[in-house]
Amino acid sequence: MKKRTSLVLALGLTVGAVLPITAAAKAIPNNVTVTKEAKQFGKDALVNWKKGQKVPTFVHGKLSTKAHKDKDAIKQFLKENKELYQLDTDKDLTLIDVQKDELGNTHYNFVQSVQGIPVDGAQFKVHTDKAGIVTAVNGDVFPEAPTYFKGVLKANFTKDTALDKAWKSIKVTKAETETNAEAGPDGKKFEDTVEKTELVVFKKENDFYLAYKTNLQFIQPYPANWVVYMDAVNGNVLDSYNAVNDAGTGVGVLGDTKTLNTNYSGGTYYLIDTTKPMAGVIETRTAKNLSRLPGSYSVDPDNNFNATSQRADVDAHYYAGVVYDYYKNTFNRNSFDGNGATLRSTVHYGRNYNNAFWNGSQMVYGDGDGTTFTSLSGSLDVIAHELTHAVTERTAGLEYQYQSGALNESISDTFGVFLDKEDYLIGEDVYTPKKSGDALRSLSNPGLYGQPENMSGYVNTTSDNGGVHTNSGIPNKAAYLTISTLGTATAEKIYYRALTVYLSPKSNFSNARAALLASTADLYGTGSTQYNAVASAWTQVGVY
Template identity: 85%
Template sequence: MKKRTSLVLALGLTMGTVLPITAAANTISENVTVTKEAKQFGKDVKVNWKTGQAVPSFVHGKLSTKAHKNKDSIKQFLKENKELYQLDADKDLTLLDVETDELGSTHYNFVQSVQGIPVDGAKFKVHTDKNGMITVVNGDVFPEAYSYFKGKLKAQIAQAGALDKAWKSIHVTKAETETNAEAGPDGKKFEDTVENADLVVYKKDNDFYLAYKTTLQFIQPYPANWVVYVDAVNGNVLDSYNAVNDAGSGVGVLGDTKPLNTYLSSGTYYLYDTTKAMTGVIETRTAANSTSLPGNYSVDPDNNFNATSQRADVDAHYYAGVVYDYFKNTHNRNSFDNRGATIRSTVHYSRNYNNAFWNGAQMVYGDGDGTTFRALSGALDVVAHELTHAVTERTAGLEYQYQSGALNESISDTFGVFLDKKNYLIGEDVYTPNKAGDALRSLSDPGLYGQPDHMNKYVNTTADNGGVHTNSGIPNKAAYLTISKLGTSVAEKIYYRALTVYLSPKSNFKDARSALLAAAADLYGSGSTQYSAVASAWTQVGVN
């Protein structure tokens, strides 16, 4: 691991509306830079820098000396501090939305753009407290992008051409992925293959490209949520990865009786729950050991789903409702998109399938082979894991590769523990059912199952999208240390706020620490026991 000389960066900001920041930086790995706090005017200002980036990714503290209570004031603040972020607030930043939360804090969410075209992953957020004072500025922006393009940006290939290139690059045709989905009791049909292409500016290594960001979602011949970047000028594939969120954990069908919310139509009862305060429904289907999604509805003639073949269906349906209720009652979140979206599950996927996953549209569960796994759909922590992937997708949008991908996995594991509560293990009830005490992962002791628990053990690999299921052990350990110190009811509030307010697509472990500290400061104060516990947890795993 290469070390670099510690540097001191002095940022003189104009007009006295933001405090000057001095940061001394040192690295703890090739891709993680940690900055030490500097005290100004009696307040701590913390600044995070990522190696190779010209703009800080997270600044937290008392950043303004006057209130900013609307988007025009926020843009004026950014103009006055152009020296720091090197962007024109009017031309380079597009305001996506403004949200005020239950604490009275307001969050201004921007995306960086070049000639009106969004820079992929370049989310930029400005946060004020209830008094309008700016407390956090975070996200990833790339001012150097503007020097890469001369003249007007114009795609040389059409959207349809980009999609064709994307399909060819994964060696699957769209026709090979399409199935005939059954309509539900409401008459609606589910689209099982989804394709999309949006024009973006894409950063790869140190270069920028005008590209189509294409997404290809399908279930056969294998589960996929492909993200493929196609050069919009010459049609070359710049990058690609399969972003299917793989939980690999769960509990078996244990024979316990559960109440179900069902739907009666034409004398048949469906696992179709319309009782929640949502626009959509909670529905459960079966693939009947095929790979066709979403499959047929799980039904019963007498509303007593007690057949052995129905047990996976019952658990998937019941636990989806439990997870919905958790997010609604604990965090006031209405389904994974906070707009009441339908929560769809399909069980009995394929034969002896040892997995469960969120594919960008729904949850899918295999029955296991009886040796490696029991049926995976029965686990509360599995369902929580999958639906948390959906929440993450709709909020922080953590890219499913390298450190951001490991955070994505860790957050799903952590919310699985928040809901399951009985221990810090993942998958212990279904993994290797003939071997007592075994599990897939442990938040309290990641090393038991081959995961690192400290940055000095970080695994540099290109496998598994950069080790998302391996290096998640580091933030998992930090989560365990936080929960064990503060308890679930406090920790879950901090984690939810960090996920939905402060994390962004390219957040790394250092950003996660800052996001959680900012959330703890919002909820309990920067001098609180809760704040100190979060800081200590991340320090103990080497993210200082």
């Protein structure tokens, strides 16, 4: 953002241990999380462990020296590495499916079972490249489960009894959930109450139980998708939670009504969205005009977030979902880190705070002072801009100073335009609310807001981290020329590939030109119309 004085960037590194695959089980004691110090054990594989688990949850590298082309070969591979996973491949693992992706890689998906009963959540996957070389093994399995039980596993009551006990445990009757919905055009009535139950082996802390896993789904008297785990021996409830994701409504900063994905718990609706295919969630919190993070959850009693004080919350939540969907649907990128990390936003930060920022782990939005800004979460391109900083941090890592910093800002502006396709302006929805028609920056005409659009106007300064918000006008103009010539669909592919493949922390404007041209060559070929358009765009702004 133009008014920002700094951008807090933190490199979050997930460090895996490097271990020989056949020695890993002996090398790592139980209940220890492997860190980089474990590299002394070799470089054959990158091995990730969860504290308290006896076997690794992810092993990646060149894990085999010969090709494994079918399920029998994969099972043989697992037998050869039984010391690592401590499982009987024939008894403990059941192959569910085999999938081949667009790159030619093959993925073998297993589930762990005990006496033929699935272990809840114990999925196990083996991945090979197109040549059949095993490149990864991942999932959560529990080798201690088969030996935990004495004798034959047998429930003391039926599934019907388990269902009845589950209903009683949530203090709702099935009759209370039936709404007598009208039949649809096909004559079929909507089934508004769904019951499912299956026998599983359930792990709770360090113990295993034979349990009934029951799902109770209904919309009245409140939206619910209850998951109830019940001990199949004594009928005690081992665990239960409501996994529903509610579609609420809310009014945004500009007075528009939006549909929201919320979560219901304990009679309260939370701005928590668990509908996305991510490991975490999209959640929105409020700092209540204090300067501390992450703040309290944004909540509402009736799932209609329509109070004036909730407008910033509504937009932060809704637009975070829009940006997530964009990166997932366009580039198959799962959240900013590519691994489904939680997208957390905190609104109402500070008092009259004229700023929005990514702090290395979450988004933060001020309410503005009502003159320079209104609530900064009210603009899709602002949220896209800030979340793209997070993507840049996890990919190119562009240093936030001088030309690399100006590129960092320009990349965020450019993706803001990719998402908010209405114009080439940044922040126009929330900047100077009492004055119409202006914005923070313009990609098509940087000079409108005091930015150069050619290297002839480059500003040499030590302020603003070397002019990152000023000199970004130059690559911004190149982006405008590219988009206006090639269209958004083509330009965004070129920019994303450059960001994630070719740009590096110290890239300058010339490096950016080279990176974008290399990306264009990969996608469309050297000498293509697209290649010439990108070259022309950067030549026009004086970057060679």
